[in-house]
Amino acid sequence: MTAESTVIPDFDLTTTYLGLTLRSPLVASSGPLTARVDSLRSLEQAGIAAVVLPSLFEEQVEYEDMEADRLSDFSTDSNPEASSYFPDMGEYESVADRYLRHLEEAKKALSIPVIASLNGVTPGGWVRYARLLERAGADALELNLYGIAADIDVTGREVEDDQVELVDLVKASLSIPLAVKIGPYYSALGHQAARIIEAGADGLVLFNRFYQPDIDPLTRKVAPALELSSAAELRLPLRWTAILSGRVEASLAVTTGVHTGADVARCLLAGADVAMMTSALLVNGPEHVTAVERELVAWAAESGFESVAQLRGSVSQRHVADPSAFERANYMAALIGFTSSFH
Ligand SMILES: Cc1cc2nc3c(=O)[nH]c(=O)nc-3n(C[C@H](O)[C@H](O)[C@H](O)COP(=O)(O)O)c2cc1C
Numbered sequence: 001m002t003a004e005s006t007v008i009p010d011f012d013l014t015t016t017y018l019g020l021t022l023r024s025p026l027v028a029s030s031g032p033l034t035a036r037v038d039s040l041r042s043l044e045q046a047g048i049a050a051v052v053l054p055s056l057f058e059e060q061v062e063y064e065d066m067e068a069d070r071l072s073d074f075s076t077d078s079n080p081e082a083s084s085y086f087p088d089m090g091e092y093e094s095v096a097d098r099y100l101r102h103l104e105e106a107k108k109a110l111s112i113p114v115i116a117s118l119n120g121v122t123p124g125g126w127v128r129y130a131r132l133l134e135r136a137g138a139d140a141l142e143l144n145l146y147g148i149a150a151d152i153d154v155t156g157r158e159v160e161d162d163q164v165e166l167v168d169l170v171k172a173s174l175s176i177p178l179a180v181k182i183g184p185y186y187s188a189l190g191h192q193a194a195r196i197i198e199a200g201a202d203g204l205v206l207f208n209r210f211y212q213p214d215i216d217p218l219t220r221k222v223a224p225a226l227e228l229s230s231a232a233e234l235r236l237p238l239r240w241t242a243i244l245s246g247r248v249e250a251s252l253a254v255t256t257g258v259h260t261g262a263d264v265a266r267c268l269l270a271g272a273d274v275a276m277m278t279s280a281l282l283v284n285g286p287e288h289v290t291a292v293e294r295e296l297v298a299w300a301a302e303s304g305f306e307s308v309a310q311l312r313g314s315v316s317q318r319h320v321a322d323p324s325a326f327e328r329a330n331y332m333a334a335l336i337g338f339t340s341s342f343h
Helices: 037-046 058-077 080-085 095-109 126-135 156-172 189-198 231-244 261-270 279-284 288-303 328-340
Strands: 015-017 020-022 026-028 050-057 114-119 140-144 178-182 203-206 214-216 221-223 251-254 274-277
Touching: 015 251, 026 288, 037 050, 037 095, 037 288, 050 058, 050 095, 058 095, 095 114, 095 126, 114 126, 126 140, 126 156, 140 156, 156 178, 156 189, 178 189, 189 203, 189 231, 203 231, 231 251, 231 261, 261 274, 261 288, 274 279, 274 288, 279 288
Parallel strands: 026 050, 026 274, 050 114, 114 140, 140 178, 178 203, 203 251, 251 274
Antiparallel strands: 015 020, 214 221
């Protein structure tokens, strides 16, 4: 099955994301399937329109930089014979080098846009890495602001200012488009989203899915816990996409809980330019992209839409008859509806 054979001519799937023209709104988000060239190829064959590579993590890069400094200090201080005890740093491939190699290989193997990803919260070396990723051929960069504000002396405003500064610095160092992947936990998410865009983000990716550590009662240890998403988790990014659509000058991508063609339709109706998937592709394999596209096209045909452009945002907050449905009033309606179903 090739990407071309999945296109039904009467529905125009084309969309624009970060200024890139994509054949459809289906994008593979950062995850294990984008870490390997063979699965990237399978995704492209199944019709995916763009891919986001796994993130290069701030902690990995910082740790390696520290280790490299430590080893070079040690060998400089010791006698000349000592250098033979240490690995030849010339042959050593760092995490960042491996990442750049993967990016270059992905670019060679694919004809769809390849988006690189950086995951960090401090300005640190991000500007340097952002430039390296651009030079290695990335079509765009996704900056993942994945931070847990656990320091009780740090205010929300400080956290937000740091994020804005980071976006500003990274954007100033790039000529490719910049997407910023954020979490949903802000007191005034809309305002911070607007600030991030003002600082230079060409798009927002809504939302990071924070992995919550578990506690094992038997061992009394903190255990990392990673569960794939469920379709119900789509509602949170859906609400915020609907609220932000038409109010901010930036592309909008939904990530978290996109599993089916109907889910992609929901994202587009809310105002997203693209819908991203990881969990659904891990569970069902890269071929799932073809099935999702078919479902989307069948739904569009039944609903009388001719193009993604025509339907995008038609159920955003600005376009619905009852805008309060995306706000607090919806909460009351949901509670009343639920309670009355018991009578
Ligand atoms: C195993 C795994 C690895 C992931 N690695 C990354 C990563 O490196 N960078 C990133 O921004 N997101 C990463 N994600 C998050 C996904 O890109 C995505 O945002 C999240 O899984 C929610 O989407 P979904 O409901 O389609 O799974 C990862 C997710 C999974 C399940």
